[in-house]
Amino acid sequence: MTDRPDRPTPPPGGAIDRLERLLLLLPRAQRKGGVTFDELERLLEVDRRTLRADLDLLTARASYLRAGDPADLQITIDAERVEIFSPGPFHRPPRLGAREALALVLGLRTRALVRGLADTPATHADALLARLEGVLATRALDDIQPLPVEDASARPVDGLLRDRALDAIAERRPVRLRYLKPGASDAEVRQLHPLTLVHAEGRWYLMGEAPDRPPPAVRSFRLDRILEIEIEDESKPFAYPDPFDPHDYLEPSRVFQAADPVEVTVDYSPKIARWIEERFEGVPLEGWGFRVTHPVADREWLVRHVLRYGGEAVAHSPGREWVIEALDHR
Structure with a gap:
């Protein structure tokens, strides 16, 4: 052994x-x-x-x-x-989203309060804080996305x-x-x-x-x-x-079971459409985001995928029924 x-x-x-x-x-x-x-x-x-x-x-x-x-x-x-x-x-540095920028602002402000910003000379961190606050001031609150729903x-x-x-x-x-x-x-x-x-x-x-x-x-x-x-x-x-x-x-980012896939259409809101377009092939929806037809061989994958985006992803039948059934059993 x-x-x-x-x-x-x-x-x-x-x-x-x-x-x-x-x-x-x-x-x-x-x-x-x-x-x-x-x-x-x-x-x-x-x-x-x-x-x-x-x-x-x-x-x-x-x-x-x-x-x-x-x-x-x-x-x-x-x-x-x-x-x-x-x-x-991995080919380029990630860009900060509004949510990450807001979290960084809160962290820098807390740091400044702890060490007493008024009593110390300006630092690179202070310059970064001012720059981030300036950027966030020009962004709509709708740009700050909610945290995704995780599989409990x-x-x-x-x-x-x-x-x-x-x-x-x-x-x-x-x-x-x-x-x-x-x-x-x-x-x-x-x-x-x-x-x-x-x-x-x-x-x-x-x-x-x-x-x-x-x-x-x-x-x-x-x-x-x-x-x-x-x-x-x-x-x-x-x-x-x-x-x-x-x-x-x-498939990219997915594990398929050895079974015949079922096609399920999912619509994604404009808030997340640009990221979905980078990962999946689909078609833009006039006035509302992006549509992808997924070959689904694992029903659990589809449920997790839709719930991850909260209300920003809407599944059509039969995926809609799968999500409702999964929520009823939680």
Whole structure:
């Protein structure tokens, strides 16, 4: 049996070291086909667990991406390589929205009160405060968007659980999962040949083949809904399916289940339309925002997606009924 640590290993170095590693990792992982862990280990002189921790930090800071939407970040990790998809946010500094600017103004004002602004000479922070207040004074209050509605069912992901999933992927070992389906009170046991770990829509998913179903039987499980992962060490390593490309089951920022998608139309208000246009293909609506027709194979994805934007996203049938049903059960 392979020895595994009882807890995630803390990464070496401080914040500056991690930032330097991410600056070197990101452009390589964004190439088509990504980058191998062997190449990253040689380049950065750290082990694979440190690289995993760095990638996890990246997902935790995804809200700093352009438009502040963590769903723009997608990470795919298999036994040998990591690939990152992002529609451009890492290529230029993010612009502050009105909400971020207002929060920064409040923070700077608090800082000034604490240290006594009147008794100290002007600083760069004071100049920035004056500039931000001038910009906000010219903006309408409607430009300050409400905070998105988050999925209350989401649970924090156990780092040790994620490491165990990645160990099983690297060793190509079958696993048994205790998985809690949405709305269920009892967990069910699933068998899986884990193939890749995917970060999309702000969450981690474990993707693999179900050995008890006829191929292709690719399934994905939200990692925060997995209660336990048991690696079957005594079993022989499973054969990697050929051909298998995780991108066949992925869309930018989304994980598709292996099912026939249903087309659902969603209208987005002018407040968020410009950001939606950067992520999805659609058509502008005369006088009201932007319209996108989504191929939906996972009803839960559509519900989370619409609720994230509160009243700024309106789903047409059957998506409207899905959202109403989900709200009735919360």
